[in-house]
Amino acid sequence: MKRVTLLDVARHAGVSRATASLVVRNSPLVSSATREAVEKAIAELGYVYNLGAARMRASRSQTVGVIIPNLTNPFFAVLLSGIESVLEKAGFAVILANSYDSPVKQDMFVGRAREHGVDGLIVCPAAGTEKRFIEDALKWGMPIIQTLRAVPGTVTDYSGMDQHDGMHEAVNCLYEFGHRKIGYIASTLYHSAHTERLAKFREAMSARGLEPLFVRHLESTHQAARMAVPEIMNQRIRPTALLCHNDVLALGLHRGLCDLGVMPGRDVSLIGFDNVAETDLVIPGLASVATEPFKVGESAANLFLRRIQQPDAEFLTKVEPTYFVQRGSCGPVRDFADA
Amino acid sequence: MKRVTLLDVARHAGVSRATASLVVRNSPLVSSATREAVEKAIAELGYVYNLGAARMRASRSQTVGVIIPNLTNPFFAVLLSGIESVLEKAGFAVILANSYDSPVKQDMFVGRAREHGVDGLIVCPAAGTEKRFIEDALKWGMPIIQTLRAVPGTVTDYSGMDQHDGMHEAVNCLYEFGHRKIGYIASTLYHSAHTERLAKFREAMSARGLEPLFVRHLESTHQAARMAVPEIMNQRIRPTALLCHNDVLALGLHRGLCDLGVMPGRDVSLIGFDNVAETDLVIPGLASVATEPFKVGESAANLFLRRIQQPDAEFLTKVEPTYFVQRGSCGPVRDFADA
DNA sequence: TGGCGCGTTTAGATCGATCTAAGTGTCAAA
DNA sequence: TTTGACACTTAGATCGATCTAAACGCGCCA
The missing domain is CATH 3.40.50.2300 (Response regulator)
Incomplete structure (x- = not known):
């Protein structure tokens, strides 16, 4: 049981290999009669185009x-x-x-x-x-x-x-609600999205004349965030709002806060980033900066x-x-x- | 700027194409001296193996x-x-x-x-x-x-x-808690996992001498599940427990129940399937059958x-x-x- | 000296497509 | 009748590797 090649197709259709090749590549150079004949042969023989061979000659691999x-x-x-x-x-x-x-x-x-x-x-x-x-x-x-x-x-x-608009809107909302002691929860991974988001946060804060209360780095898992809550909330100066690098961290904090009996939205405000589907699942819903x-x-x-x-x-x-x-x-x- | 081929490597190392090929394939047939020479040539020329060409001859594509x-x-x-x-x-x-x-x-x-x-x-x-x-x-x-x-x-x-053990444990747990009116929330997609899970549910139920109260099919999204809650809970015979085809449905129901002021675990029991990370996020936590x-x-x-x-x-x-x-x-x- | 085995190396055919450049046949214009 | 343009078709070289089967050098033994 050997593989069917373009040559087999060509022979079966009574044309040359080159013509058959033109058909499979949808070239306008072939007459519709031969095109049909070749296509019929392809169907009859169950020919499968070999992209590997094509790529070698044509150097496009798709x-x-x-x-x-x-x-x-x-x-x-x-x-x-x-x-x-x-x-x-x-x-x-x-x-x-x-x-x-x-x-x-x-x-x-x-x-x-x-x-x-x-x-x-x-x-x-x-x-x-x-x-x-x-x-x-x-x-x-x-x-x-x-x-x-x-x-x-x-x-x-x-x-x-563009992290700018979302971050400014988020900080603005906190500001309007009267929050001044705002902490930022970053992830431990360093890459440009991380850096940029944090920078936008600082920028949005200083646009309102504020300084971040702190910036804390956590491993980006629900578990790590949940565990870190007591330590975060029992600092000398307690934050009134937390803004997080992503929703994974924010959702973890959400749960951790609830564990402590601290109600997000009432006792402390919480904002995530990404607006994943789960933001709607928790109670109260997690405010978040939507990215697409x-x-x-x-x-x-x-x-x-x-x-x-x-x-x-x-x-x-x-x-x-x-x-x-x-x-x-x-x-x-x-x-x-x-x- | 042409591509470096095995032939270039061979020439540079002063051997034949075939020998160079043996080296790249880690064949034991080459002496260590020539192997080194070829490897040196590969490094010097920045040769990149062409799997496409290899595959064509050898018909293994990896x-x-x-x-x-x-x-x-x-x-x-x-x-x-x-x-x-x-x-x-x-x-x-x-x-x-x-x-x-x-x-x-x-x-x-x-x-x-x-x-x-x-x-x-x-x-x-x-x-x-x-x-x-x-x-x-x-x-x-x-x-x-x-x-x-x-x-x-x-x-x-x-x-x-093997859905058997998890499903039996879940139904068993409900049974021990006194639940008899148990509804099943399936997804609208039909495939074997769906069918099998539902069959295991029926099996586990009848092992306890129970009949499913109902089987309801919902689109497998948080939103659809959340929306369906009032209708599900206001049936003539109200279920005391709900078992769901997956956690997406269960989490949606969880939220929908909370919306109605019906507390999962107290007013109605809720079990999901898959044990995704989010089961720990909601309050109360979502019981679920873990799959890996x-x-x-x-x-x-x-x-x-x-x-x-x-x-x-x-x-x-x-x-x-x-x-x-x-x-x-x-x-x-x-x-x-x-x- | 010739023949054999062994470890290593190699020339040349091959995989299945595409490309090039040349070759059909047909028809209208010169 | 020749010419050229046009629409299509094709033989043969080619891509970069692997495979086959043969050849090579070398030592050893008869």
Whole structure:
């Protein structure tokens, strides 16, 4: 039982290999009569196009390497979904890698992706990725799109989100509710999204003449956040509001606060980032800055398609807006001294 | 700027193409002296192995097509993670597809995967997948592993979970708490996991001499579940406990019940399935039957590796155990007639 | 000296497509 | 009748690796 090749198809249809090749590539150069004959032969023989062989000669592989730091984080899963949906429509296959935020794993995968002859890479760089990583790709002439995070000091196509509006709206809301003692809960992973969000926070605060009460770094899991609550709330100066780097941390804190009998929105205000589906699940609902990872993923994929078509086009940055979504976890300040 | 080929490497090292090929394939046939020379040449020229060309001759592509119904469901994202982690270690590249539970999309992807020359498929079949889908793959000699769901009437390697223990423990817990009027919330998607879980529920119920109070089908989203609560609770005979097909539904109901002022665990008992991270987030915590999607994914990938090595081995089924995790949402029955 | 075995190396065919450049046949214009 | 344009078709080289089968150098034994 041997594989059916284009030559078999050609013979069966009574044409040459070259003509059959033109048919499978939808070339306008063939007459409709021969096209039909070849297509009939293809169907009859159950021919399967061999992209591997085609790629070798034509050097286009119709595959893209996609590197995501952590698939189990729903936020990234949705990002990936957005990327996949666009590439799928464009006829590209997604070769996936989970970097676990490890630059070493990331390097390994890129090596493998090159062996597979991918047409390019879409990467959300692992925390701590070196500049060299991006520079190498550019040196090899490998199209590379960065998304959500960008390695500092590098210039490539980039798809991310504009944290400015959402963060300002969030801080503004807290300010209007009378909050002045606002703490920031960051994650322990260092990457550009982290840095940028924190910077936007400081900026929004100082625009209101405020200083952050503190910035605390926690491992980005529900559990770690939940556990950290007592320590956070029993500081010398107690915060009246907490703003978190993401919803994973915020939801963990939400639960931790409830454990202590401290009611989010009444006793302390809490705001997350990402507006994941679960924000609506807890009581009171978690106020959060909405970002649209699916759209960011789509943009990243579109930037990739653009770069494939115009390899020498100038680098582009696309950002999706963010906006604050108010829910019960954010409310007027309440001075504990009164109680 | 041309691509560096094995021939370039060979010339640079002063050996033949064939010898260089033996080196890159780690053949024991080459002397260590020539091996070193070739490896030096590879490093100096920055040679990148061309898997595409290799595959064509050797017909092993080191790629696997993985089809998942819905990436944005964290449960599947974790499954995918498990699959990826094993395949990555084994040197396989994952070509990913999101079927959105559409058999048509699924077919399209398989076509593309064949063109890419994947060595096999790992599939969680879309709801409504026809028998033909699996039979075709077998006919083509394409190794195929089914995971989590299996197309009825087909026999392949399969990695899933044993729903029996968890379901019996859950029903048992409800029974001990005095619940007799137990409703089941199913999803609107029909596939084997759905059917099997419902069957296990009926089985566990009748083992205790009970009949399900009702079986209600809902779209598997937080929102749909939340909205359905009033209707579910205002039936002629009010359920004292609800068991759900998955945690998405259960968490939606949890919130919907709270909206009505009906407290899970006190006024009505609620049990989910999957034990996702969010079960710990809501108050009271959501009791749930734990399943281990990461392990199921690992098993699926291992079954695949086994089949590649032994194409004619008998079909194997691997199941991960499930177990009930008790939390606050499940408590003693409370008769509303008393209130 | 010739023949044999052993470890290593190699030339040349091959995988299945695409590309190039040349070759059909047909028809209208010169 | 020749010419050229046009629409289509094709033989053969080619991509970059692997495979096969043969050859090489060397030592050993008859």
